[in-house]
Amino acid sequence: MKKHMLSALVGAALIGALSSSAAAAANPFSDVPRDHWAYDAVTQLAADGVVEGYGDGTYRGDRSITRYEMAQMTARAMAKGDLSASDRALVDRLAAEFADELNNLGVRVSNLERNADMVKWEGELRYVYLSYRDERRDGTTDKHNTNMLQVRLLPNAEINKNWRVKARLTGTTALAKDQAGNVALSYLYADGNYGKLRLQFGKMSHFWSYSDDGLVADSWFSGAIATYGSKVKVMAEAGRWNMKSAHVGISGYVPAGGDTSNHQGIGIDYANGKLQAGVAYRRWEADTFRLLPQYRRNGTSNRASIWSVGGKYSFTKNVALAARFAENTEADNYNRSYNFQLNYKGSNTKDPGSWGAYVAYRRLGGYSTLMPTYEIHRQTYKTPVHDGEFGTKGWVVGGSFAPMMNTNIDVGYFHGKSLNTGKSAETLYTRVQMFW
Template sequence: MKKTIVSLLSTCIIAGGAASVSAAANPFADVPADHWAYDAVAALAADGIIEGYGDGSYRGQSNITRYEMAQMTAKAMANEKKGSTADKALIDKLAAEFAAELKNLGVRVANLERNADVVKWSGEARYTFYSQRTENAKGDTDSSNTNEVLLRLEPRAEINKNWNVHARLDAKVDLKNDTTDEVSLKRLWAQGNYKDFNVKLGRIPSGTSYNKNLMFFTQLSGVEVNYGSKVKLQARAGRISTGDMRYDDALKRATKRKTPADAVDFQSLAVTYKPGKLSATGAYYHFKNGMFKDTFYNDNGDKDNAHIWEIAATYRFDKNFALTGAYMRNTEADKYNRSYLVHLDYKGAKKQQQGSWGAYASYRYQGGNTSIDPTCDGAFFNTKGIEIGAQYTILPNVQAKAIYFRGKQLENDLKAEKLFGRLEFWF
């Protein structure tokens, strides 16, 4: 059975809400002061029983589920001491009404009361299409297309005031072949936050801090430590699954290797300085894995290490324009051993601001043995060229993105091109 919030308000003046109406300020833009339920809504919001939506609205005519009502009841129970005897009796009735749902969920009312605000879920659903084309030695065009839908769920649970647990679960649907992946656990880590100090343990997201970076963004099984504020020191160590690295797939195509490489041992150290409008980063990365023992990487095929150095800087001229430059060098690779970019950003699409938009233009040179897994949806493995892109917020938490890359393959100087489009829904 479903009921609307408006119809429930008459029975949800709980946990002392009626007593504190005159002092409460209504936080919801879509509940005017002359609305009959204004005082009740303001009181319930002040007591933390209702929260509304991320865009600042209450949506009082929208249907809510019985589970959402059970959460409201649990929050009211937490504030039960504020209410009168009649309020407490009403709370007991509400708890009894929703006991069946809580039992089916395997959650007792007492547990829900304690944990109602501890676990928070967010995520996204997105549709992605891209067409990647390369010219071959015969002058023909080789192409590969992707047409997929992804669902991503990201729960976050608080342990105490300093520690919390994060996770990310992904599932994909390949629309071209009509196949569906099983839900996979991509990330799971515990995080401790202290003044000027942060530590992550587990399967963590791993990436450098500047926009459109050359290297790299994937997940690392290990530890990350961050220290400082204006000057930030970051140290990471662990192992990376080659299944999470675009480099391994590209290297297999380039060298005809069919078997996946083992996990890569990885360590990195980075220092970032932010003296106002400027942000500068210097970083060192070390990889060790047998997949580097190939003549594509080293002429003799006798090295299994990558030592990569990076410098990057972003200068923000004003609220609209920002310019980024970066350079990387792999001192172990004999070829395709450097990468660099120049990237100009204009404005930026904000997730919750309908009509906001942004655009960028950049030149990227991505040496295949240096840009191991760059955060880039345009330029691809061992290519150079110009990339342009734009984002537009169609509705709050709904964005469209388009990217076009045109350039050359570094291995043979033949044409390379990519068209990328994505529609994203955040929740």
């Protein structure tokens, strides 16, 4: 890269903000005349001690320099701890550009990149098409299509080297009705990391365990999570869970007069090489948390006590087998769920053209799978009068493909039966995601 091309980047970023103060700065470089287009930016950076030039008093802006030389200058600028906000922003951009060269020089850029912006925004545009068909008990057939467009905005703010604040804003549009809903705050929490210890406080997702991988509850609750360990992790959480917003009750539990339950959970995960495994216990309880009388065990009516165990083994880098099982010890029926899944490869949004496929057999009992991550089954949890409200079982085949950078397409097909009626049920699912 030519030095004057770098000057263009420097000048465009700083000339407007720094021109007034740079005019008063002395020109330290004999080969940068006052009428040079980058004069203000160069002299200000030199005055701030960010750019030092060469020992002979020249900037050498008209000769070609190597990326290695530019990385050396950037490294010297990174070592300065008293830069102004505008100078620091410029140095951060240079460090990102010359990250490989800086790493070769032994200069770590991870901390610099982490502090480049105190607040970072990521996002996702998501399109979902879901079509399901279920046979009712009376012999009629229920058909329904979902055609949804969603935007997710994810601010991530750095508080200090240990703490961040994370959030997600979600806006949804029903395309068939051309009807947009309100933008909702899905979660908001503080996330602290101290080596092997991680602490989270606020409204956040349940801890993610190898034991169930979203089989039990892929939802958000208000409270706290503590995680400790690396290869072996111990996780504990406690707080309040809004059952109505998570569609609980459609799977058998009924929020009568109130929507929120007390919640506690604990889990242990292990990961080493090809093997991942875990066990977890979760409990929800509320005076208004009713288990339908015909499915109670030992007269208990206001609790869900769910154990889960499972794991995944990777035979090769492309082939992995996962098995998960969950049971609600408070219920006598619809109380067991499991998922056996064989994965081949997988798509990667940073690797256009990558793809993956899977086949699975799942049984989702309504009293042990309160809010699963498997969207292809969720229609049975969203229609309370539906015959399939207590869950489904059957085969799923699916795949994923990354057609271009930061884009992913998922497709899936489920064919099985309602646990309640034994009648057939099938779903076609498509999801397109674009990330930034």
